[in-house]
Amino acid sequence: MKAAIFHGPNQPLKIEEVETPQIEAHEILVKVAACGVCNTDAHYIDHGVPTFKKPPMILGHEPSGIVEEVGADVTNFTAGDRVLIPPVFSCGHCDNCRLGRENICLNMVMLGNHIDGAYAEYTKAPAKDCQHLPEELPLEESSIIADAISTPFHAVKNRAQVKPGDSVVVFGCGGVGMNVVQIAAAAGGSVIAVDIVDFKLETAKKLGAIHTINAKGKEDKAILKEIRSLTGGGADISIEAIGNPKTIELGPAAVKAGGCHCQVGYTHHSVPVNAGRLMFREIEIKGSLGCRPVDYPKIIEMVRTGKIQLEPVVTHRFKLEEINDAFDLLRKGESLRSIIVF
Numbered sequence: 541m542k543a544a545i546f547h548g549p550n551q552p553l554k555i556e557e558v559e560t561p562q563i564e565a566h567e568i569l570v571k572v573a574a575c576g577v578c579n580t581d582a583h584y585i586d587h588g589v590p591t592f593k594k595p596p597m598i599l600g601h602e603p604s605g606i607v608e609e610v611g612a613d614v615t616n617f618t619a620g621d622r623v624l625i626p627p628v629f630s631c632g633h634c635d636n637c638r639l640g641r642e643n644i645c646l647n648m649v650m651l652g653n654h655i656d657g658a659y660a661e662y663t664k665a666p667a668k669d670c671q672h673l674p675e676e677l678p679l680e681e682s683s684i685i686a687d688a689i690s691t692p693f694h695a696v697k698n699r700a701q702v703k704p705g706d707s708v709v710v711f712g713c714g715g716v717g718m719n720v721v722q723i724a725a726a727a728g729g730s731v732i733a734v735d736i737v738d739f740k741l742e743t744a745k746k747l748g749a750i751h752t753i754n755a756k757g758k759e760d761k762a763i764l765k766e767i768r769s770l771t772g773g774g775a776d777i778s779i780e781a782i783g784n785p786k787t788i789e790l791g792p793a794a795v796k797a798g799g800c801h802c803q804v805g806y807t808h809h810s811v812p813v814n815a816g817r818l819m820f821r822e823i824e825i826k827g828s829l830g831c832r833p834v835d836y837p838k839i840i841e842m843v844r845t846g847k848i849q850l851e852p853v854v855t856h857r858f859k860l861e862e863i864n865d866a867f868d869l870l871r872k873g874e875s876l877r878s879i880i881v882f
């Protein structure tokens with residue numbers, strides 16, 4: 541099969557012919573229809589964040605496709621089924637899995653990180669972790685549910701716990717942040733979207749943001765002042781979705797006393813915290829990682845019923861051979877979500 545091979549940081553992916561994965565009894569082989577292009581991959585390629593599997597390897601953790609073959613023990617899928625593969629597979633028996641927090645499984649295996657991923661014609665996954673995609677959902681665009689939609693869903697619902705009427709400031713309206721905006725709005729939040737790119741802020745408005753702030757060239761103080769004046773002193777919740785140390789620092793400062801900052805974006809940098817302010821105002825800071833398996837059917841139903849939109853977020857489509865162009869576009873910040881289609 542054809543796959544985009546990652547040979548190490550600071551070099552383009554190379555399209556090569558490799559062996560099609562062999563499945564075990566509990567796994568399914570999936571003919572990939574599409575795979576979302578994620579910042580996490582850019583961290584491996586551009587910033588030297590190490591993958592657990594040593595390169596050469598296949599990246600890509602946001603795939604949808606058609607089941608090609610099922611292992612001997614698989615009972616929940618048959619060949620020909622439309623399937624969504626989540627980015628992380630859980631062990632099912634560690635303390636966190638038993639608590640229903642499989643997204644922080646102590647033995648998690650991430651597609652395109654611990655094992656070969658889905659920038660390839662075929663990929664495989666444990667059947668127990670995979671989700672059925674209904675006929676009404678577009679197969680290719682639905683790939684972004686795997687991560688770009690599910691990660692914001694978990695952050696909004698389970699971690700930040702956005703309630704109707706809550707003011708929610710979202711820092712960063714990229715491929716993940718834009719879905720934080722639309723899911724927080726769907727949950728009844730009054731969303732203030734912050735970004736530095738006008739077209740992203742316009743899309744954020746279309747997806748439910750009440751206010752937008754273009755932070756380009758603005759001082760931190762001015763941004764905070766604007767948020768405080770829009771929210772009567774500070775937002776109930778802030779969610780940072782880019783992993784920029786500057787906006788991470790702004791997050792807890794943008795919430796009112798008793799407010800919550802939820803960190804969704806990844807950075808390998810440390811960020812200073814004003815501990816006195818945190819203490820005196822009882823501000824909570826929570827991390828948010830991925831999504832629990834139990835939430836995927838709910839997300840899929842929200843997409844099916846139009847409460848979450850895929851089309852405005854999937855801005856670009858590339859063939860596997862053009863995958864490096866997709867990453868160039870991501871680096872320029874000109875796309876929301878690109879998908880690789882097969």
Ligand SMILES: [Zn+2]
Nearest residue numbers: 578579580687
């Ligand atoms: Zn991702």
Ligand SMILES: [Zn+2]
Nearest residue numbers: 631634637645
């Ligand atoms: Zn586990």
